[in-house]
Amino acid sequence: MRRGTPNIGAVARAAGVSVGTVSNALNNPERLAPETLERVHSAIAELGYIRSSAGRTLIQNASEDLGLIVPDLINRLFVEVARGAQLTAGVTGKRVVMANSGYNAHDLANGIEQHDAQDDLLGYFAEARAGGVIVCSMREPSAGIDRIRNHVRPIVLVNYDVPGADWCTVLMDNEQVGRAAVDHIADLGIRHAYFLSIDDIVQPVGERRRGAREAAARRGVRLTEVLTPGLMQNAGAAIIGELIDALRAAKARGERVALLFLSDELAIGAMPTLRAASDLRIPDDVAIVGMDGDHRPSGNDWMSMTSITLPGYAMGAEAVRLLEAEAQPDHAHERVVVPVEISPGATTIG
Amino acid sequence: MRRGTPNIGAVARAAGVSVGTVSNALNNPERLAPETLERVHSAIAELGYIRSSAGRTLIQNASEDLGLIVPDLINRLFVEVARGAQLTAGVTGKRVVMANSGYNAHDLANGIEQHDAQDDLLGYFAEARAGGVIVCSMREPSAGIDRIRNHVRPIVLVNYDVPGADWCTVLMDNEQVGRAAVDHIADLGIRHAYFLSIDDIVQPVGERRRGAREAAARRGVRLTEVLTPGLMQNAGAAIIGELIDALRAAKARGERVALLFLSDELAIGAMPTLRAASDLRIPDDVAIVGMDGDHRPSGNDWMSMTSITLPGYAMGAEAVRLLEAEAQPDHAHERVVVPVEISPGATTIG
DNA sequence: CTGAAAGCGCTTACAG
DNA sequence: CTGAAAGCGCTTACAG
Numbered sequence: 261m262r263r264g265t266p267n268i269g270a271v272a273r274a275a276g277v278s279v280g281t282v283s284n285a286l287n288n289p290e291r292l293a294p295e296t297l298e299r300v301h302s303a304i305a306e307l308g309y310i311r312s313s314a315g316r317t318l319i320q321n322a323s324e325d326l327g328l329i330v331p332d333l334i335n336r337l338f339v340e341v342a343r344g345a346q347l348t349a350g351v352t353g354k355r356v357v358m359a360n361s362g363y364n365a366h367d368l369a370n371g372i373e374q375h376d377a378q379d380d381l382l383g384y385f386a387e388a389r390a391g392g393v394i395v396c397s398m399r400e401p402s403a404g405i406d407r408i409r410n411h412v413r414p415i416v417l418v419n420y421d422v423p424g425a426d427w428c429t430v431l432m433d434n435e436q437v438g439r440a441a442v443d444h445i446a447d448l449g450i451r452h453a454y455f456l457s458i459d460d461i462v463q464p465v466g467e468r469r470r471g472a473r474e475a476a477a478r479r480g481v482r483l484t485e486v487l488t489p490g491l492m493q494n495a496g497a498a499i500i501g502e503l504i505d506a507l508r509a510a511k512a513r514g515e516r517v518a519l520l521f522l523s524d525e526l527a528i529g530a531m532p533t534l535r536a537a538s539d540l541r542i543p544d545d546v547a548i549v550g551m552d553g554d555h556r557p558s559g560n561d562w563m564s565m566t567s568i569t570l571p572g573y574a575m576g577a578e579a580v581r582l583l584e585a586e587a588q589p590d591h592a593h594e595r596v597v598v599p600v601e602i603s604p605g606a607t608t609i610g
Numbered sequence: 611m612r613r614g615t616p617n618i619g620a621v622a623r624a625a626g627v628s629v630g631t632v633s634n635a636l637n638n639p640e641r642l643a644p645e646t647l648e649r650v651h652s653a654i655a656e657l658g659y660i661r662s663s664a665g666r667t668l669i670q671n672a673s674e675d676l677g678l679i680v681p682d683l684i685n686r687l688f689v690e691v692a693r694g695a696q697l698t699a700g701v702t703g704k705r706v707v708m709a710n711s712g713y714n715a716h717d718l719a720n721g722i723e724q725h726d727a728q729d730d731l732l733g734y735f736a737e738a739r740a741g742g743v744i745v746c747s748m749r750e751p752s753a754g755i756d757r758i759r760n761h762v763r764p765i766v767l768v769n770y771d772v773p774g775a776d777w778c779t780v781l782m783d784n785e786q787v788g789r790a791a792v793d794h795i796a797d798l799g800i801r802h803a804y805f806l807s808i809d810d811i812v813q814p815v816g817e818r819r820r821g822a823r824e825a826a827a828r829r830g831v832r833l834t835e836v837l838t839p840g841l842m843q844n845a846g847a848a849i850i851g852e853l854i855d856a857l858r859a860a861k862a863r864g865e866r867v868a869l870l871f872l873s874d875e876l877a878i879g880a881m882p883t884l885r886a887a888s889d890l891r892i893p894d895d896v897a898i899v900g901m902d903g904d905h906r907p908s909g910n911d912w913m914s915m916t917s918i919t920l921p922g923y924a925m926g927a928e929a930v931r932l933l934e935a936e937a938q939p940d941h942a943h944e945r946v947v948v949p950v951e952i953s954p955g956a957t958t959i960g
Numbered sequence: 961c962t963g964a965a966a967g968c969g970c971t972t973a974c975a976g
Numbered sequence: 977c978t979g980a981a982a983g984c985g986c987t988t989a990c991a992g
Contacts, residue, residue, distance in 0.1 A: 315970025665986025
């Protein structure tokens with residue numbers, strides 16, 4: 261199959277040298293006489309030779325390339341992780357190749373069931389003998405990771421905390437996310453906040469909730485926890501219907517309240533419904549905070565919503581740093597928690 | 611380096627069969643006696659064997675994996691292309707691996723010069739003997755593509771049109787982008803529009819401009835073309851300063867005008883400045899249209915801006931279709947132009 | 961149905 | 977400084 265492409269032997273013949281010399285021209289040019297090197301390069305150019313990485317990978321039983329598994333690129337967090345990882349890896353001349361675990365052909369067929377390709381992709385990078393893999397995960401990944409442990413060099417898990425894990429982990433400070441939201445509205449003098457969220461089915465939810473509770477207790481803010489029917493915009497719209505009477509009653513009492521949404525999506529879904537109730541003004545009567553700002557930070561954003569800026573770039577950079585640290589003989593696995601920042605916008609400070 | 615991992619020979623020994631039989635267990639299980647197959651699989655499980663893809667790639671001088679090169683994932687268009695490509699490839703069991711050409715370690719160092727990794731990544735996929743490469747490009751890519759032509763099977767170029775190219779091309783209809791923007795504001799009865807854009811330094815700019823001109827002539831809309839100092843938000847803010855007097859004069863004449871921005875970024879940058887001039891209301895006095903809606907379409911978006919929804923998903927799906935079509939013996943290269951749609955929002959229809 | 965053997969394109973000591 | 981040779985982990989006719 262595709263035998264037309266020249267191989268190292270063809271180059272050697274064209275240059276009148278041995279294949280070992282061609283290999284050295286590519287990998288250890290300083291060992292060759294300048295004249296020989298020149299001859300080899302001419303032959304390469306003339307034939308349009310491009311070496312196959314398979315030969316090298318076979319011999320080393322390892323490649324230099326780093327793998328990055330992301331659940332979903334719609335989520336800006338992972339885009340930023342990818343950016344941080346790629347730029348950081350580039351500093352030491354390494355390449356990062358990415359693949360998505362969160363969506364695949366199964367979706368196309370039925371539009372419902374979401375088959376998770378994470379383990380499949382771990383297997384893929386193991387077969388490729390990747391020099392390291394960064395796994396961004398929304399779920400317990402241990403089974404898939406353990407299976408490939410001996411076939412890739414370091415593995416760094418991003419965004420999921422497995423207690424006692426045998427690998428490095430990079431997390432954002434999700435408790436701080438909840439704390440920052442509550443602290444922000446407390447700073448504005450608001451004494452009553454709703455925490456609007458799904459149940460604690462994934463780690464970050466429980467952590468953000470815990471952080472919000474902690475800050476609420478500390479700041480003397482009353483925190484009312486409300487369960488939303490999902491995380492998407494329609495759930496945000498739906499929940500306003502349930503809250504509207506309470507919000508009006510608060511306004512009647514002259515009390516400003518805050519709605520703290522677990523996701524920006526929820527907040528975005530809630531706001532049109534809220535604005536349609538034209539007696540309630542954002543941010544004067546109701547302040548709105550999202551918790552995973554998936555818009556770029558930008559001071560003068562027309563669409564500005566108060567949200568927490570998630571440290572994706574730093575997380576990606578950190579992950580690569582840990583991958584490289586793992587080469588050190590005295591390496592001990594680290595668990596790095598990256599801080600977050602609130603980004604105040606028009607939905608709280610007007 | 612890393613000799614600990616078991617190879618096919620170790621599995622053969624453990625199962626008491628030959629390496630050829632192990633290979634068949636993996637690739638042609640139907641050829642084996644069920645009992646033998648079972649024995650091999652036990653050995654594989656016991657040893658934690660994962661085959662190296664390098665051996666296979668070496669022999670075939672080709673891999674099944676498809677490569678996808680994107681300039682930038684901050685741009686939602688390419689995220690959607692990736693999604694479309696991955697889902698479509700998944701239907702036939704193929705994998706898509708991605709890499710970014712638009713940013714790299716160079717950026718880190720100086721924050722200014724943007725070294726383009728496109729040719730480098732084309733070389734990478736050539737060395738990997740990719741089964742096909744989808745190149746999303748913002749610039750003339752011919753040199754890089756020609757260099758690897760013999761080392762990857764099909765190549766599909768997305769988002770850049772090279773006349774007479776020796777490969778398939780997938781484009782969006784950029785003239786239609788301009789036309790749709792003008793048609794939309796003409797439908798609203800607006801007779802004067804500003805086309806705010808950088809110079810025609812890349813293909814899509816000129817095409818959108820041409821489309822806008824064509825529609826303006828057809829619809830009897832006066833089109834004033836204004837040069838912006840860039841494509842980012844600050845350029846949008848700056849340009850309003852220059853236009854503000856003209857906009858006020860139009861309002862004084864009772865004339866509603868439209869601002870058609872080449873990018874959503876420009877529009878987003880412009881709007882706060884415009885709103886600060888509190889005598890001018892959006893959309894009543896000034897209607898705003900962006901041209902590369904990088905937000906997901908969503909009927910009730912609080913942040914809703916009128917923009918053109920770019921068909922990234924369809925482009926990615928189309929690219930994979932073309933990659934696969936190339937396997938047909940009678941294949942002729944295609945140039946596919948995918949249509950776009952306007953997505954009306956609060957900045958024009960309120 | 962299974963095994964022995966050749967060979968894919970490369971790298972790496974080693975000898976000279 | 978260069979070449980000859982072994983070998984990486986796999987697949988693939990082929991023989992039996």
